[in-house]
Amino acid sequence: MIEGRITKQISNQYRVTANGEDYVCGARGKFRNLGLSPLVGDIVKVNDNTLTIEEILPRKNELDRPVVSNVDIALIVTSVKKPDLSLSLLDKELSVVLANDIKPVICLTKLDLLNKKEINELKPLIKYYKKIGILLTDNKHLGKLKKILKNNLVVLTGQTGAGKSSLLNKLDKKLNLETKPISVVLNRGVHTTRHTEIYKIGKIYFVDTPGFSALDLKNIDSEKLKETFLEFSKYNCDFKDCNHLKEKRCKVIDAVSKGEILPSRYINYTRFIKECHENNRKLYK
Numbered sequence: 001m002i003e004g005r006i007t008k009q010i011s012n013q014y015r016v017t018a019n020g021e022d023y024v025c026g027a028r029g030k031f032r033n034l035g036l037s038p039l040v041g042d043i044v045k046v047n048d049n050t051l052t053i054e055e056i057l058p059r060k061n062e063l064d065r066p067v068v069s070n071v072d073i074a075l076i077v078t079s080v081k082k083p084d085l086s087l088s089l090l091d092k093e094l095s096v097v098l099a100n101d102i103k104p105v106i107c108l109t110k111l112d113l114l115n116k117k118e119i120n121e122l123k124p125l126i127k128y129y130k131k132i133g134i135l136l137t138d139n140k141h142l143g144k145l146k147k148i149l150k151n152n153l154v155v156l157t158g159q160t161g162a163g164k165s166s167l168l169n170k171l172d173k174k175l176n177l178e179t180k181p182i183s184v185v186l187n188r189g190v191h192t193t194r195h196t197e198i199y200k201i202g203k204i205y206f207v208d209t210p211g212f213s214a215l216d217l218k219n220i221d222s223e224k225l226k227e228t229f230l231e232f233s234k235y236n237c238d239f240k241d242c243n244h245l246k247e248k249r250c251k252v253i254d255a256v257s258k259g260e261i262l263p264s265r266y267i268n269y270t271r272f273i274k275e276c277h278e279n280n281r282k283l284y285k
């Protein structure tokens, strides 16, 4: 028996990568009966005589778009200019990623387009996100980035034009992905059906669909959302299940007014929680 990861699906066959070798395998019929289908990303046990997948190890997470399991890191590619930095988008990506038990890593791009004043305005924000425990780096310090991502399964997220493809090209010179200035009209809406594939750049495993849409708070309830605002957890409000909205003597609201919590973080929290409630209401109708 060998243990490896499914790195590609080819109709009802799977490419399993184990110890650097690829095996094309079938799957036991019992999975179908159990309503369980092997997914790209799964860690599986394979019978090396018959090349059949015998066991799927428990998944730590499972994404819909792209369809992939056991994602370790979401690399949130965030440009600081062209397109301009959007803290609401960044906070939403962070929340969705954290709610899916994926570790977020922010990679800032286009820092070269900022002047001194703009850099200085950015510094306290960077410091804040680092302080609350989010890993943050940029597309200049590739050594640091590679070290963070090493041996992990990574999905990329970030808005169009943020520099995802450019970053991958820098990490692997052979890759040569198409990059385009944002002024170019993009062929959105043209979908070519294809299966998710995991490929390797150095010691990093990437999911090939750049643009995991982390923009959906669907399926996240307000309790979970609250947890994704990591910096709130250290405040013990008078009400044990305080939502930090209109409750009296809320220590989070207190911390916002004292400048301990970034105002944009709190504002985004209140917006997202509203979105969660609206989604939940739709669900129960």
Ligand SMILES: Nc1nc2c(ncn2[C@@H]2O[C@H](COP(=O)(O)OP(=O)(O)OP(=O)(O)O)[C@@H](O)[C@H]2O)c(=O)[nH]1
Pocket (backbone or CB within 6 Å): 109, 110, 111, 112, 113, 139, 158, 159, 160, 161, 162, 163, 164, 165, 166, 167, 178, 179, 180, 181, 182, 186, 210, 211
């Ligand atoms: N000045 C500057 N330009 C950059 C940087 N990173 C990327 N770009 C440029 O930004 C544009 C968009 O980059 P892409 O890599 O195509 O962006 P993307 O995130 O892959 O975009 P989509 O594929 O549409 O989602 C290209 O013209 C890049 O050359 C950077 O750090 N600095």
Ligand SMILES: [Mg+2]
Pocket (backbone or CB within 6 Å): 164, 165, 166, 178, 179, 210
């Ligand atoms: Mg791209």
Ligand SMILES: [Zn+2]
Pocket (backbone or CB within 6 Å): 237, 242, 243, 244, 245, 247, 249, 250, 251, 252, 253
């Ligand atoms: Zn509170």
